[in-house]
Amino acid sequence: MRLLLVEDDPALQHELQQQLVRQNYSVDVAADGEIALFQGLEYDYDIAVIDLGLPKMDGTTVVKKLREKGRNFPILILTARDRWQDKVAGLDAGADDYLTKPFHIEELSSRLNALIRRCAGKASSTINNGPFTLDTATSQVSVEQISVNLSAQEFKVFKYLMLHIGEVVSKTTLTEHIYDQDFDLDSNVIEVFIRRLRKKLDPDSKHNFIETKRGQGYRLIDFTA
Amino acid sequence: MRLLLVEDDPALQHELQQQLVRQNYSVDVAADGEIALFQGLEYDYDIAVIDLGLPKMDGTTVVKKLREKGRNFPILILTARDRWQDKVAGLDAGADDYLTKPFHIEELSSRLNALIRRCAGKASSTINNGPFTLDTATSQVSVEQISVNLSAQEFKVFKYLMLHIGEVVSKTTLTEHIYDQDFDLDSNVIEVFIRRLRKKLDPDSKHNFIETKRGQGYRLIDFTA
DNA sequence: GAAAATGTTCAGCCCTTGTTCAGCTAGTAT
DNA sequence: ATACTAGCTGAACAAGGGCTGAACATTTTC
Structure with missing residues (x-):
């Protein structure tokens, strides 16, 4: 190394x-x-x-x-x-x-x-996880080879999850990584973005790729495991 | 904690x-x-x-x-x-x-x-004990490689037991570690959580991993011994 | 400047989870 | 044997966390 x-x-x-x-x-x-x-x-x-x-x-x-x-x-x-x-x-x-x-x-x-x-895994700057692909260079996201259009914030959330596949990520952590300075904590922005991600990336919820850990956060399932 | x-x-x-x-x-x-x-x-x-x-x-x-x-x-x-x-x-x-x-x-x-x-004294953040594994970093628990979903409180109890394998842990000790300050002591919360842990982690009770020491507390069996 | 897209807030619903309770079982003492 | 106590168990219940659709606000695009 x-x-x-x-x-x-x-x-x-x-x-x-x-x-x-x-x-x-x-x-x-x-x-x-x-x-x-x-x-x-x-x-x-x-x-x-x-x-x-x-x-x-x-x-x-x-x-x-x-x-x-x-x-x-x-x-x-x-x-x-x-x-x-x-x-x-x-x-x-x-x-x-x-x-x-x-x-x-x-x-x-x-x-x-x-x-x-x-x-x-991201030598080419793209991260693969099961049917999901994220290219950090071009900010492209696709599901089963079909490219999906994410907004800036949606992308930030998804990227963070993709960079921490399998880990439980708290809503606070996500908030802190999406907004520069501190942010009103009793807001449900993250929930909304998660909702939109689930809708856009897995409309029929056949993958269930984002798990909810009540009281702890969200976890992106590791499909490579 | x-x-x-x-x-x-x-x-x-x-x-x-x-x-x-x-x-x-x-x-x-x-x-x-x-x-x-x-x-x-x-x-x-x-x-x-x-x-x-x-x-x-x-x-x-x-x-x-x-x-x-x-x-x-x-x-x-x-x-x-x-x-x-x-x-x-x-x-x-x-x-x-x-x-x-x-x-x-x-x-x-x-x-x-x-x-x-x-x-x-744990180099890694995962604790192993026989078929049971607990990852303190990701809050993941698994039995025989199969991950099991524990609620927050259930996890706290199990984690404490895993950090004290082989020791007899009284119900009061457990209560004190799970709740802030004082808590109504004549409640059977702990019994309920123990029950749920046994059910979730050992449904067929083939391991009998949590021993009851009547009048003293519970003990997590040390499978490594 | 208008329209479209994105970001943020809100209110109501749903369901997991924490907690209590009542009845039961099995050790322990008299 | 009997009564007593600690622990077991299933169910009930309430509270809160999370979900969701839509509205409102802001930014971007044209």
């Missing part, structure tokens, strides 16, 4: 590198945004860990430029605790997950594992 | 409580150090979140005294950003992790999960 680590703080950089090497990653290190971008374009990494606060070029910009050039390996971004709002910009730029500093090394590695697993 | 939340700022206290309850913790709240200590000694919590800056008795002292009395549930301490130095004292006193305010609720819950997992 080839990993690109982008971190400017020498101490943290060193520690992370050691730990990651110990976990059998081949680690390349970059200490500023420009080097990071160059490296990221030059080599084909399996995964990248990028701190957002970087000299020369901001981490968000690095992510965005990498994605523009078609690099689609998973990216996990690191943000300082007092700047956690940046995560939204980072995720919008194309990062796949984030972690707030300081964190425990175990946390990082479990996130990395999850990311790799999650992104394993 | 029974959680003790110690926080004196009413607004933060309220918000945290809501969020934690939403994540299926049974939350008891204490607003000053003395109450916190009393509660911590009185009940058997699964985890505690303690702010260091408290009226009447300092958070560090609370942690120290709890540990002196042999309470060994994991403790996460909260420190204000401008007093982050205190965290060292807190960790020395016996806390297991810390978080600097302000923080994002997601961060807190992922820390709590990590703590619980780490302190339970």
